[in-house]
């Protein structure tokens with residue numbers, strides 16, 4: 344089967360870069376949106392040029408120019424969007440509605456993967472304010488996709504390893520501590536951690552796979568389903584010493600959330616749902632979903648143990 348041509352929107356981003364890398368590695372003709380608004384952002388321009396050197400094609404366009412998006416979309420079979428959605432960095436999820444309009448008008452796209460890559464927003468209807476904005480906005484985009492009749496795959500990637508493992512599940516930390524760790528509650532709720540390069544690889548693997556058409560792809564690499572306590576133990580084994588521990592109760596954590604700035608509150612409520620409520624693992628994947636490590640056993644995913652070794 345001929346491999347789909349892919350357009351990656353947000354290709355200079357934290358996840359976007361990895362999607363481009365995986366798409367090129369798997370032999371897809373890969374297009375990247377070069378937004379005119381990035382102007383003289385030298386880092387982004389150099390990133391785009393380096394992808395061009397590796398065989399990617401740059402397409403000029405802008406979210407403020409509908410026709411440019413239609414033209415870009417017409418070049419490919421599959422569109423993947425990795426636009427920003429982390430409030431402490433930037434949150435532009437609803438801009439994707441413009442992309443949905445362009446895909447609808449172009450009419451040629453066989454599959455669209457919107458910027459999701461986290462907790463399944465369809466399961467977060469009871470999420471806390473203000474963090475629920477992430478899930479609500481992603482659901483607005485889903486509804487627009489489905490109303491437009493655009494074929495889709497939603498990727499529920501669970502926890503980016505860089506944030507969650509890097510900080511031993513402690514909000515505000517992305518490097519593991521060597522002396523002390525704060526446990527969230529009893530620290531026994533399981534979460535799922537996935538190396539961002541693996542997220543990208545599973546995502547590209549799925550774009551031509553009929554089994555995931557109009558479904559959610561959940562990333563649940565079995566060895567990476569661990570509680571915070573187990574993550575800490577893995578780290579302690581690597582460093583050969585036990586960390587001092589304190590813990591924050593659910594009530595204290597909610598109190599702390601309320602004292603923070605809005606952007607911080609959004610992120611903290613996500614930690615709350617993941618680490619206190621176990622929202623990533625408290626459901627079975629139903630008929631509308633598939634699990635990535637089962638579909639693509641050939642992907643040798645990075646285990647928590649291996650991921651943590653990079654901090655030694």
Ligand SMILES: NC(=O)c1ccc[n+]([C@@H]2O[C@H](COP(=O)([O-])OP(=O)(O)OC[C@H]3O[C@@H](n4cnc5c(N)ncnc54)[C@H](OP(=O)(O)O)[C@@H]3O)[C@@H](O)[C@H]2O)c1
Nearest residue numbers: 353354355356357358426427428458459460461501502503
């Ligand atoms: N599960 C998790 O733990 C987790 C963690 C982090 C992120 N995520 C999710 O992953 C997805 C990607 O997040 P990320 O952190 O990789 O994003 P990011 O690096 O913050 O941004 C990605 C890209 O979005 C584009 N962008 C930013 N502002 C824009 C604007 N005003 N107009 C148009 N494009 C704009 C830029 O791409 P260009 O300049 O190249 O166009 C940027 O490089 C989001 O859906 C996020 O919610 C999940």
